[in-house]
Amino acid sequence: MARSKRSRKANKAPSARGGLVNRVTTRVGSTALRRGMRSGSRGWLYLGASMEGLRLVNRLFAQKPEVVRIKLAPGEGIEIREIPRTK
Numbered sequence: 463m464a465r466s467k468r469s470r471k472a473n474k475a476p477s478a479r480g481g482l483v484n485r486v487t488t489r490v491g492s493t494a495l496r497r498g499m500r501s502g503s504r505g506w507l508y509l510g511a512s513m514e515g516l517r518l519v520n521r522l523f524a525q526k527p528e529v530v531r532i533k534l535a536p537g538e539g540i541e542i543r544e545i546p547r548t549k
Contacts, residue, residue, distance in 0.1 A: 484520070487513050 491513030498507025532540065 484517070487517055487520075491517060 491510050494506045494513060495510030497503060498510050
């Protein structure tokens with residue numbers, strides 16, 4: 463079986479995975495959309511649409527993780543350092 467050339471994503475970035483706020487907005491938004499679509503309640507539908515809109519805005523403006531890929535030849539090495547930012 464041939465392996466695909468695409469690299470697979472290991473995990474989502476911590477900002478995309480989110481904390482408590484992201485999980486709550488996801489849960490409330492999906493529940494509200496489901497209730498709004500099934501029961502025809504406009505209030506639930508509007509709440510669900512606004513929560514999904516907030517999630518979309520958060521995803522668009524979240525910081526993206528910096529990814530660097532370097533191929534090393536045999537015997538080469540790298541050093542990873544973090545340089546503190548000055549205020």
